[in-house]
Amino acid sequence: MSEAEAVTAVLWLGATLYAIFGGADFGVGFWDLFAGDAERGERPRALMDRALAPVWEANHVWLIFCLVVLWTAFPEVFAAIMTTLFVPLTLAALGIVLRGAGFAFRKAVDPVEQRRAFGALFALSSLLTPFFMGTVIGGIASGRVPADGDGDRLTSWLNGSSVAIGVLFVATSAYLAAVFLVSDARRAGEDDLVAYFRRRALWSGAAAGVVALASLVVLREDARFVFDGLTGDAAPLVAASAVAGIGALVLLARAAPRGPRPLAVIAVAAMVWGWAVAQHPYLLPTSTTIDAAAASNDSLTAVLVVFGVAVIVILPALGLLYTLHQRSTFDELGSPADRRR
Numbered sequence: 001m002s003e004a005e006a007v008t009a010v011l012w013l014g015a016t017l018y019a020i021f022g023g024a025d026f027g028v029g030f031w032d033l034f035a036g037d038a039e040r041g042e043r044p045r046a047l048m049d050r051a052l053a054p055v056w057e058a059n060h061v062w063l064i065f066c067l068v069v070l071w072t073a074f075p076e077v078f079a080a081i082m083t084t085l086f087v088p089l090t091l092a093a094l095g096i097v098l099r100g101a102g103f104a105f106r107k108a109v110d111p112v113e114q115r116r117a118f119g120a121l122f123a124l125s126s127l128l129t130p131f132f133m134g135t136v137i138g139g140i141a142s143g144r145v146p147a148d149g150d151g152d153r154l155t156s157w158l159n160g161s162s163v164a165i166g167v168l169f170v171a172t173s174a175y176l177a178a179v180f181l182v183s184d185a186r187r188a189g190e191d192d193l194v195a196y197f198r199r200r201a202l203w204s205g206a207a208a209g210v211v212a213l214a215s216l217v218v219l220r221e222d223a224r225f226v227f228d229g230l231t232g233d234a235a236p237l238v239a240a241s242a243v244a245g246i247g248a249l250v251l252l253a254r255a256a257p258r259g260p261r262p263l264a265v266i267a268v269a270a271m272v273w274g275w276a277v278a279q280h281p282y283l284l285p286t287s288t289t290i291d292a293a294a295a296s297n298d299s300l301t302a303v304l305v306v307f308g309v310a311v312i313v314i315l316p317a318l319g320l321l322y323t324l325h326q327r328s329t330f331d332e333l334g335s336p337a338d339r340r341r
Contacts, residue, residue, distance in 0.1 A: 003301065004294035007073045008283070010307050011066060012276045016269050018062035020176065023169070023268065025059040027177025028052050029099065029126020030170065031200065032119070047193055049107070051184045056103065058321055060096065073303050074293045076147065077283045083149030085139050088132040088157045095129030127170060134169030138162030140284060141275065142223035147287045161222045164215040171208040172268060178204050179248065179264040186257060198252055201260070205249045209242075212271070225285045229278025237274035241267045 001009075028048045035041030035048075071078045082089065102122030106115050138161040145151050156162075178201035185193035219227040230238055248263035279285045283293050294300060 002291065003297060003304065004073070004290050007069065007294070007300050007303050008276075008290050010303065011069045011073070012273060014062050014066040014069060016272045018060075018066060019172075019268055019272050020265055021059040022062060023130065023173040024176040024180050025052065025056055025173075026126045026130045026170075027173035027175070028181070029103075029123050030174040031177060031181070031197075033123035033127060038116075043190070044193060044196060047181065047185055047188065047190065050188075051181060052103070056100075058318060061318070063096075069303060069307075073295050073300055074283060074290075075295055077288055077293045080145055080147055080149035080151075080284060080288070081136070081140065084145045084151035084153070084156050085136050087153060088135045088139075088162075092129050092132040092136070095125040095132065099125035099129060130169040130173050131166040132157075134166030135162035137169075137275075138165035138223075141165070141219070141226045141279065143225065143285045143287070145284050145287075147284060147293075159222065160218045161215075164211070164218040168208065168211045168215050171204060171211045172271075175201060175204040175208045176264055176268060179252070179260050182252070183261055194255075198255065202249060202252050205245060205252070205264075209245055209249075212241075223285075225282075226275070226278045229280070230274060232278075233280070234274040234277035237270045237277060241270035241274060244270060 028051065032041075032045055032048055035044045067078075070081075098121055102118045102120075102125060106118035106122060109115055109118065135157040138159065139145055139151075139156045142159060142161040144156040144159065178197050181197040182194055182201055185191075185197055216227065216230065219230070244263045245267035248260045248267065251259040251263065281289045281291070283290055
């Protein structure tokens with residue numbers, strides 16, 4: 001494996017982690033949007049707040065990671081994507097900012113009207129941001145980002161592939177979040193919320209599967225190179241994603257206490273890596289290969305060295321954060337306001 005291939009694997013690893021953790025993060029906002037009025041949605045929203053508050057900023061570290069690796073190791077590809085797809089990228093970035101503001105301020109303001117406004121901002125941004133991110137992936141996968149970055153500023157992301165993958169991103173995020181929240185509710189001993197989120201995990205998982213199949217149909221007509229890859233070299237990963245997804249739904253239907261969450265994670269991870277294999281050896285199908293777009297060997301080596309340091313220093317810290325969160329340590333400590341009392 002060349003250095004360029006190794007860095008590409010690092011990039012896909014970051015994309016996988018963001019799809020899982022960032023996706024579940026967005027999905028919580030999706031369920032917040034459809035939780036109902038203040039009275040009916042009070043307890044589900046309280047659980048979602050407890051699940052999200054300690055980790056919501058850490059979940060988006062992986063997006064920054066991917067952008068930095070792409071910028072450093074494949075600068076021409078980074079420039080082409082940012083130039084052609086700056087509209088959906090700007091909308092996604094705006095959504096992330098507004099989403100964070102809504103989540104932070106909806107608990108910090110006193111008037112009920114302002115709380116509702118910030119809550120709506122958080123929820124709507126959680127729906128729109130993954131959609132726009134998906135349109136970016138669709139534009140890349142369908143070959144609408146030329147190497148010189150001179151792609152159409154509108155049709156590059158408003159097309160069948162982009163819309164299909166945008167909807168798939170939203171559905172997958174909702175599914176992941178519901179599966180994770182089932183575990184959070186069970187750990188909190190709230191059986192009614194276990195059933196509440198289990199139902200939502202079942203139908204959102206089924207919806208994600210239907211959208212995934214529909215996306216393949218769209219890709220067959222609109223992004224033939226990637227479709228051929230998905231049904232060729234990447235077929236085992238596509239099959240693994242389908243089997244894991246179906247297995248998670250079966251366990252959810254049986255109310256199994258263990259198994260749905262790792263299977264849901266495997267389904268999403270296999271989907272991301274299936275895309276990677278499907279468009280290999282291109283970063284921009286079918287105009288720019290990995291080796292042709294790579295920066296100098298010194299830059300690639302620096303990325304790999306920094307990644308190695310991050311594995312040693314940063315990943316254990318993030319692992320500790322998620323472990324403490326899963327053990328409800330932060331719930332036991334209470335909020336910062338509670339600890340000051």
